[in-house]
Amino acid sequence: MRIATWNINSVRLRQDMVKRFMAEHQPDVLCLQETKTPDELFPRDAFLSLGYKHQHIHGMKGYNGVAILSRIPLTNLSIERWAGKDDCRHIYATLPDKTELHCLYVPAGGDIPDVALNEKFAHKLTLLDELSGWWKNKSAHETRKILVGDLNIAPLEHDVWSHKQLLDVVSHTPIEVEKLGHLQKSNGWYDAVRHFVPADQKLYSWWSYRAGDWAASNRGRRLDHIWCSKPLISSLKSTKILREARGWEPKPSDHVPVIVDFA
DNA sequence: ATGGTAGCGTAGCTA
Numbered sequence: 286m287r288i289a290t291w292n293i294n295s296v297r298l299r300q301d302m303v304k305r306f307m308a309e310h311q312p313d314v315l316c317l318q319e320t321k322t323p324d325e326l327f328p329r330d331a332f333l334s335l336g337y338k339h340q341h342i343h344g345m346k347g348y349n350g351v352a353i354l355s356r357i358p359l360t361n362l363s364i365e366r367w368a369g370k371d372d373c374r375h376i377y378a379t380l381p382d383k384t385e386l387h388c389l390y391v392p393a394g395g396d397i398p399d400v401a402l403n404e405k406f407a408h409k410l411t412l413l414d415e416l417s418g419w420w421k422n423k424s425a426h427e428t429r430k431i432l433v434g435d436l437n438i439a440p441l442e443h444d445v446w447s448h449k450q451l452l453d454v455v456s457h458t459p460i461e462v463e464k465l466g467h468l469q470k471s472n473g474w475y476d477a478v479r480h481f482v483p484a485d486q487k488l489y490s491w492w493s494y495r496a497g498d499w500a501a502s503n504r505g506r507r508l509d510h511i512w513c514s515k516p517l518i519s520s521l522k523s524t525k526i527l528r529e530a531r532g533w534e535p536k537p538s539d540h541v542p543v544i545v546d547f548a
Numbered sequence: 549a550t551g552g553t554a555g556c557g558t559a560g561c562t563a
Contacts, residue, residue, distance in 0.1 A: 294554075294555070294563085295554090295555055295556080298555070298556095319555090319563085321555070321556070322556095346556080346557095347555080347556050347557075347561085347562090348555095348556085348561085348562065348563090349562095392562095392563095393562075393563050395562085395563090405562085437563095493552085493553080493563095494552085494553040494554050494563090495551080495552040495553050495554090496552080496553090497552080536554085539553090539554075539563085
């Protein structure tokens with residue numbers, strides 16, 4: 286069972302790139318973030334011929350938007366709304382073995398890491414708090430669940446190119462790392478990617494568009510994650526972060542696909 | 549300390 290997640294930064298602009306990824310890497314389920322399109326304009330048909338006929342999409346005009354594209358049946362298609370907004374950041378569905386799969390897009394949070402000065406940062410922290418409370422209340426840590434998405438936080442020292450230089454930069458501040466830790470604790474979530482890659486090794490899934498030469502400067506961050514609940518840890522088989530996709534022509538996303546294989 | 553690029557949609561917001 287191959288699960289993949291990718292912040293695609295416009296699914297309409299990059300639908301051929303999504304198809305390339307599907308053809309070359311054969312995910313059973315692909316979760317997308319930042320689809321940036323209302324549901325009626327989502328290119329559903331483009332993915333049907335490759336076998337992704339089970340589709341759970343939830344988008345809006347211009348911003349955000351999430352999608353689950355699957356070759357295996359999805360049931361209980363659900364949408365959640367957080368922090369008093371209806372901004373298309375969280376959907377989930379049930380896989381045939383009853384595993385609940387969540388596709389999440391956490392707000393980037395703006396530039397200033399201060400809730401008093403920056404309401405986008407406050408929104409980010411509020412959403413994380415609400416999600417933590419939600420899973421805590423469910424208290425069903427022993428059920429099979431997978432959480433994937435652009436969480437817009439790089440929690441570990443080697444999830445960023447320079448821990449010291451990014452301590453005040455939104456995505457790697459101590460308060461965000463703490464909130465993400467609470468989220469992880471709320472359901473006993475386990476980092477399925479770091480399971481395979483030791484914490485002292487650099488690992489990135491995003492490189493800014495603003496760098497002159499992203500590959501040469503290599504100032505990346507690991508913002509995209511795949512987590513699983515405890516019962517799935519023993520099924521973990523392998524992982525891959527598709528760095529090369531950052532260079533895909535003609536116009537790459539600034540994020541690359543993250544893949545985990547489960548038995 | 550500053551400014552650098554990209555997408556949507558055609559100004560300015562968000563990332």
